[in-house]
Structure formats: structure tokens, C-alpha cells
Amino acid sequence: MSGQWRKKLKKSFQKAIDLGLNEADVFYMLGMTFQKQSQYKLSLPYLQRASELDEDDEEILFQYGLSLAQVDEINMAKAVFHQVIDLNDQHSDAHYNLGVIALYQEEPEVSLNHFNAALAAQPDHLLAVNGKKKVEEFLEKYDG
Template structure:
């Protein structure tokens, strides 16, 4: 366990050679334990050595077919390669194997979202939010998917929650502004659209929406 912890610490510090040495010792000392192979696979994934990473994750699964973190590692590997079908399959295997962490549900939600399975992705984003209710990336993607499935009131509450965590989140301001427009509150929407442009001057969608809302307000005041 000590070598494993040291290896993880080295990996987080970007000391990949030292991390590899630690994980190699773990595997030598316990060649039938999947943990060493999983950690080495994660290290190789960090190093963009996808081919070898895949072999280490597969080895871990041959030792323990319920090794949820090995399936999660494979899911991440395939997601980065934009092989969404295989990513989806492995994230689901990780969940089915008992990996109950926000990250795996979030990644499965993203994978389904990118395949335009918005209603299905909602289930995973919702579970990710339950497991980690203060992660702005989870809240934002959940909000986007709620908006895409016409659940605007809930979507609005998610964007507001993101802004409670980070007032400088330009995309949250933009999407909250759009959601408020559907409530027929152009002045309130303009506040958030303007903030989005202020925070990100090249935010094309926010610039366009802001211009249209300003014209709408001007016409209504004539």
C-alpha cells in the first residue's frame, strides 16, 4: 500500500518515472493483484501511451472481472480516442461492477450526450450530481442536458448553482440568460448575456443573443 500511495503521489506531481518504479514494485510483489496494473495503466494513460495502457487495464480485468476502476480506465482511454461506443460499454461495466463514484457517472453522461442520447444521459448526470453536488462541471453539463430536453426550470436552477460556485463561468451566464428569455424576461436575460460577453469577449453565441435582446427591448420601448 505504501508503494501504491507513493506512486499515486508521484503521478500527481508529474514525476512519471518515479511513479512507474513504484507501480512496478507493486506488481512484482503482488502479480495477481489487479491494483498495480490499474495504477500503471492510469499512469500510461497520463503519458499518452494508450496501447500499453489498454494492455494493463485488460490484464487487471483478467485477474478480476469486477475490477471497476479498470473498466473506468478503459472508458477514459476510448473516450479520449473518440471511440464513444467502446467508452460507453466500459463505463457501464465499471458501474455494473460497483464503482459508485461521481466521475464514472459523469463520464458516461458525457459519452451518451455526445452521441445525442440526451434523455438517457440525464440519468447519469443526475446520479453524478447526487454523488458530488458541488462539482461545477457536473452541474453545468446536467443543466445543458436538461435544457436540451426542454426542462428549462430545472436547467435554470443548475446554471444558477454553477454561478453560486463560480461567478466567472461565462457559459453558465449565457445559458442562464437564454433560459430566462423563455420566461419572457428580456431585461433580466440581458444582465447575464452581457456578463457572459464581459467575461468572454469572443463568446459568439452570447454576443449574438445580447444584440438580439437589446433590439427586442428597444422595439418594445418604442
């Protein structure tokens, strides 16, 4: 999608909000337009509001968690990804991201559990396959 279209979309979504449309979808879409432009900090208030308006939408929560992680709000992202897992324990991408966070927080066993859960939900999750392999190599090297 061209930058011109994104600008028009942002303007339209913002206008809808300004006119009083207070629904999760419009906040989510505006947040996603910022996220797709790698403007994660700008996406946060819109994705947060969308998640407040629709607490049971795992996709909104997941995207909010991704934006939090992108701005290094790791503990907040972790909590949001756990909310996603509470809604859907088969959400492979939430498990994968929790695995990455666990690695970042130097918890390789927790990381491995999340990578395994991601693969149980989606056996062809290539990022989880790679993450699992790296953690297993690390554990073998330092436990052996």
C-alpha cells in the same frame, strides 16, 4: 470519435458501475457519452448521479443542466445553471444559458443581465454577443 469507440466506452463505463465503482467521474463520463450522441434523456440519470456524488463540480453541474435543457426541462435546467453560478459567478456559459432561458420565459431584462455577465467573464463569447444584440434590438423596438 467513431461510433465504435463510443460503444466501447459506454460498455466500459457501464461495467465499472456494475462492478460497484460509485464515483462521480465514471457516472459523468457515461453521461457524456450519451450526451455526445445527442441522447440527452439517457444522459440525465448518469449526470444527475455524478452531480449528487460531487456537488461542487461546476462542469458536471453545467453538463447536467445542458441535458435538462435539451429535453425541455427548462425550470430544472435553470435551477442547475444557478447552482453553477453559485459555485462560479464567472461561468460565462452558465450565464449565457440563463440568458437564453430568460428569453424563453419572456424576461428580456433578465436575459440581457445574463448576457452581460457572460461577456464580463468572457468578452469574446460570440453567442452572448449575438444574444445581447438581439435583446437590445428587441428592447429598443418595444420600449422606444
